[in-house]
Amino acid sequence: MPELPEVENAMRRLRTAIEGKTIAVVRTLHSSLKRQLPPAKARRLRQRRVVRVERRGKHQLLHLDDGSALHAHFRMNGDWIVSRTDQVPDRFTRALIDLTDGTRVELHDSRALSALSFHTTAASALPSLGIEANDDSLDAAYLSNALSRRRGPIKPALMDQKVIAGLGNIYAAEALWRARISPRAMAASISKLRLVRLVDAIRAVLSDEDRPPGRYTDSTDRHRFAVYDREGKPCRVCSTPIRRIVQAGRSTYYCPKCQRS
Numbered sequence: 001m002p003e004l005p006e007v008e009n010a011m012r013r014l015r016t017a018i019e020g021k022t023i024a025v026v027r028t029l030h031s032s033l034k035r036q037l038p039p040a041k042a043r044r045l046r047q048r049r050v051v052r053v054e055r056r057g058k059h060q061l062l063h064l065d066d067g068s069a070l071h072a073h074f075r076m077n078g079d080w081i082v083s084r085t086d087q088v089p090d091r092f093t094r095a096l097i098d099l100t101d102g103t104r105v106e107l108h109d110s111r112a113l114s115a116l117s118f119h120t121t122a123a124s125a126l127p128s129l130g131i132e133a134n135d136d137s138l139d140a141a142y143l144s145n146a147l148s149r150r151r152g153p154i155k156p157a158l159m160d161q162k163v164i165a166g167l168g169n170i171y172a173a174e175a176l177w178r179a180r181i182s183p184r185a186m187a188a189s190i191s192k193l194r195l196v197r198l199v200d201a202i203r204a205v206l207s208d209e210d211r212p213p214g215r216y217t218d219s220t221d222r223h224r225f226a227v228y229d230r231e232g233k234p235c236r237v238c239s240t241p242i243r244r245i246v247q248a249g250r251s252t253y254y255c256p257k258c259q260r261s
């Protein structure tokens with residue numbers, strides 16, 4: 001699944017490819033996207049200028065010159081490909097945004113789970129979202145307040161987009177390992193000191209340091225994770241085998257020794 005750095009990367013490529021340009025036509029090539037963006041709605045995008053591309057959490061919004069917006073979400077496997085309108089689209093391309101200058105942006109998704117929808121106002125396009133995971137103003141006080149009313153463990157709480165927008169399964173697990181907090185610790189009872197550590201850990205795992213430039217996917221990425229997808233492999237700090245549990249339907253990886261409470 002694309003995590004925040006991957007979505008940010010993709011959004012920047014989209015921004016470079018499309019901002020300031022005018023849409024000639026938007027076409028959906030897959031039945032699920034045709035349902036989300038039927039031809040009558042797709043027609044409303046014609047001759048609209050893309051004034052701004054914005055990311056909120058893992059959502060991407062194309063703000064159009066009449067105040068309407070095109071919303072995109074990659075879900076499990078999406079990405080953008082920039083091409084030209086005279087080229088044959090890739091076989092995994094699910095939607096095309098043709099621009100009046102002859103360039104094209106393809107929504108590429110081998111599993112066809114991505115979302116694309118039209119909204120008459122940008123405000124109506126997004127669910128309610130918490131602070132951005134990579135926002136400088138994310139601090140222990142914000143987290144303490146956001147978690148104070150939560151019941152249940154910290155890991156699913158961290159993945160709740162109303163708490164922090166953009167933090168997904170991989171980086172929630174990685175951040176908890178770095179902060180030495182058990183994924184099972186009750187969210188509302190984590191001390192301020194440990195929340196300070198957690199905020200630092202979130203920043204560290206989301207930072208672009210040590211990343212090769214360009215695109216990367218889950219499969220090429222895995223080797224650099226501390227706990228994610230490393231069940232049974234030795235903890236990078238204490239060599240204890242990494243454990244996997246399921247929380248809220250998602251796999252959580254952690255070190256039972258480093259993350260005891």
Ligand SMILES: [Zn+2]
Pocket residue numbers: 235236237238239240255256257258259
């Ligand atoms: Zn360990």
